[in-house]
Amino acid sequence: MxxxxxxxxxxxxxxxxxxxxxxxxxxxxxxxxxxxxxxxxxxxxxxxxxxxxxxxxxxxxxxxxxxxxxxxxxxxxxxxxxxxxxxxxxxxxxxxxxxxxxxxxxxxxxxxxxxxxxxxxxxxxxxxxxxxxxxxxxxxxxxxxxxxxxxxxxxxxxxxxxxxxxxxxxxxxxxxxxxxxxxxxxxxxxxxxxxxxxxxxxxxxxxxxxxxxxxxxxxxxxxxxxLTTAPAAYEAQGTPVDAGLPGLPDGVTHDGELPWATYRIHADSPEELTAMLGQLIKAGVTLRQVTSGKRTLEQAFVEIVADAEAAN
Ligand SMILES: Nc1ncnc2c1ncn2[C@@H]1O[C@H](COP(=O)(O)OP(=O)(O)O)[C@@H](O)[C@H]1O
Ligand SMILES: [Mg+2]
CATH class of the missing domain: 3.40.50.300 (P-loop containing nucleotide triphosphate hydrolases)
Structure with a gap:
């Protein structure tokens, strides 16, 4: 093999x-x-x-x-x-x-x-x-x-x-x-x-x-x-909060679909992710799952090529 x-x-x-x-x-x-x-x-x-x-x-x-x-x-x-x-x-x-x-x-x-x-x-x-x-x-x-x-x-x-x-x-x-x-x-x-x-x-x-x-x-x-796992991007599912509510951390976007909302979280380290999840919980969200964000191969390709060109 x-x-x-x-x-x-x-x-x-x-x-x-x-x-x-x-x-x-x-x-x-x-x-x-x-x-x-x-x-x-x-x-x-x-x-x-x-x-x-x-x-x-x-x-x-x-x-x-x-x-x-x-x-x-x-x-x-x-x-x-x-x-x-x-x-x-x-x-x-x-x-x-x-x-x-x-x-x-x-x-x-x-x-x-x-x-x-x-x-x-x-x-x-x-x-x-x-x-x-x-x-x-x-x-x-x-x-x-x-x-x-x-x-x-x-x-x-x-x-x-x-x-x-x-x-x-x-x-x-x-x-x-x-x-x-x-x-x-x-x-x-x-x-x-x-x-x-x-x-x-x-x-x-x-x-x-x-x-x-x-x-x-x-x-x-x-x-x-x-390749299709987006670095530093996570998705959490939980109960929805009003997007205007104070307490939704920076770097978190929110799709308020009932009964479960999807939170897109940008975090560069597990510590940062945990802190952001803590803020969500404090804002009243009940979480049911957290996963690594996915991207299509096409998005991955565009991002990887852009990163390579930026590094040059
Ligand atoms: N026989 C050749 N003589 C000169 N340049 C070539 C020749 N074949 C390919 N190239 C050049 O080399 C580069 C890579 O080409 P190629 O390997 O065909 O790319 P791809 O298959 O990814 O489209 C291109 O800039 C192309 O113009
Ligand atoms: Mg070719």
Missing amino acids: HDPVVQATSLGKQYSGGFRAKPIQALSDFSLTVHRGEVFGLLGPNGAGKTTFIKALLGVIRPTSGSATLLGQPIGTPASRFRVGYLPEQHRFPGYLTAVQALDLYARLSGHDAPSRKSESVRLLGRVGLAEWADTKVKKFSKGMMQRLGLAQALMGDPELVILDEPTDGVDPIGRREIRDLVTWLSQSGTTVFLNSHLLSEVEMVCTRAAILNDGKLVGQGSIAE
């Missing part, structure tokens, strides 16, 4: 900016560990460096500093890629091929021999729900079907790790749901999944852990539960 499937240590990538342009530092000092069995999401706005990281892992580009391993093998070596499936960002299949021909082409490229190719392609199309479209030309496919076909390609040979770059980008809600279900199924069948996305709610729904990348730098990581 704690066997690292992806391990990056201080990885950096600088692109030469081309003729007379400034070089671009796409990734800086980026360290990350993904364990076996995780569904790990790398989040970040467009241009944050997510695709750069994936390409460096797969040996498509060479990092300019740092090191990394995939399934225990140094990146850039064929052995590191042997058990890895990859769905590239905005991939294309030749439109004149049928779904089964497209997969057959990839099976051939990855060295499957003729007898196993056809059966493997048919099996994978069934797996991604495209069995009845096997003989339809790819140019007729919707974006969601294209992504599922791409996923089938990535699953060829039963990889231990599947890397998906923006798997749901441009896909409609039903298609996104189908892709999420496939990711969940993959994870349940023991495959480690690493995905890039700028779609935060997608990551929130499917990933067990996530890292946030901004401007090439890691600015946050943790389980989805950790």
Whole structure:
């Protein structure tokens, strides 16, 4: 379980900016560990460096500093890629091929021999729900079907790790749901999944852990539960008081819904929280529960990125 499937240590990538342009530092000092069995999401706005990281892992580009391993093998070596499936960002299949021909082409490229190719392609199309479209030309496919076909390609040979770059980008809600279900199924069948996305709610729904990348730098990581726990924010439920009443402490806001009101409390330490709860009790509130405040992954992302930029 704690066997690292992806391990990056201080990885950096600088692109030469081309003729007379400034070089671009796409990734800086980026360290990350993904364990076996995780569904790990790398989040970040467009241009944050997510695709750069994936390409460096797969040996498509060479990092300019740092090191990394995939399934225990140094990146850039064929052995590191042997058990890895990859769905590239905005991939294309030749439109004149049928779904089964497209997969057959990839099976051939990855060295499957003729007898196993056809059966493997048919099996994978069934797996991604495209069995009845096997003989339809790819140019007729919707974006969601294209992504599922791409996923089938990535699953060829039963990889231990599947890397998906923006798997749901441009896909409609039903298609996104189908892709999420496939990711969940993959994870349940023991495959480690690493995905890039700028779609935060997608990551929130499917990933067990996530890292946030901004401007090439890691600015946050943790389980989805950790990332969505708002620091210094708590919610207490209790009997309502008149919001105008003296005694409602500073930093407490109040929704006076009967029969229980929700108090939002901003406190930087347990001592401060306890003092504020004391003031609420003094104001006549009967409490029934206190919890850590929650934020959506999107709010977490905005706050974490803003904190990182303020710290610079
Ligand atoms: N081949 C390249 N040459 C020069 N700059 C690049 C190249 N690929 C990406 N970049 C730049 O590196 C930064 C990170 O890009 P990318 O990794 O594609 O981000 P993301 O996948 O998070 O949208 C961006 O500023 C992008 O313009
Ligand atoms: Mg990208």
